[in-house]
Amino acid sequence: MFFIPGWLIELLTFPGVIVHEIGHRIFCHLTGVPVYQVRYYKFWGKPSGFVIHGPAPSLKAALLIAIGPLILNTLLCSLLTFSAVVPLFILKDSSTAFPDILLMWFGISAGMHAFPSNHDMDGFVEYVREDGHGGPLLWLAHGFAVLLKIANFLRVVWFDAIYAVLVAAFLPLMFGLF
């Protein structure tokens, strides 16, 4: 197991950070929540990306805004890498074109930044609590948040990269190419 500083991983996979923030932003617009400011990516930025938006009008909107990156980044990772995985890793084509390498980098970067941050999930749980939801729904929100926090914690053992690779392998497996 080897460790690479977080800032270096963010630099190498910065397209994923950009897609992550676009994911939050798109779902804000889709749910009618105003967006005031977006930082798509800033090297050495703390945080490197963020979205400032208005309050969510419903539980569904709060959930979609929180997990927007999980949906968008996962979809992009799966779609963009599909056309690149076949020549690069299945056929092992020695004359692989630059666009395939670009797509692979972009897709894996997107997959690696698919998990909503701990703050995203805290915000969602807070919304559920403040909106007066209790009982099973609050527990469900807590459970979901804990799962994603575990996923974020496991980034130290490359869980984000493992997730991206699994997502990239999904479509080729579905098509019976492995």
Next chain:
Amino acid sequence: MIDDEALGDDAGYRQEHQPLSAKSYPIWIIGFGLIVLLAFGYSSLSLPRHVSQARTLARADRLDQAGDYVRAESEYRTLLVGDPGSEAGRLGMAHAIFADSDSKNDAIGLALLQGMRLDKYDWRKLQGVMPGEYQKLFVEQEER
């Protein structure tokens, strides 16, 4: 509320800033998106051909594993005619050629491996079927 990713509901901030339009994205984001879209378009053009070749490869590998080397060679040949750069196809073809009962084509199998770097797994797969005199060539190259 300040989050590290989705900075949420900050009333003071909202009073000072106008909401962004759903279509207003920075020009560099649009440019970056266009490059990715172009790459995706370019790559997608060859996707049907690549998927078909990958299926041929999977079929050939299954036949090779089952010991049906003649049919496996035929499938690998089909693949390599369309994609002569496929190292997986060249490796599989070489394996089938070495493994079949006809040793007069073995030199072709060796030629197919020219210029390729073989990892341990590939080498182990080939070692069982490759003629001993060819194996020495690979060992010599490794020792240099």
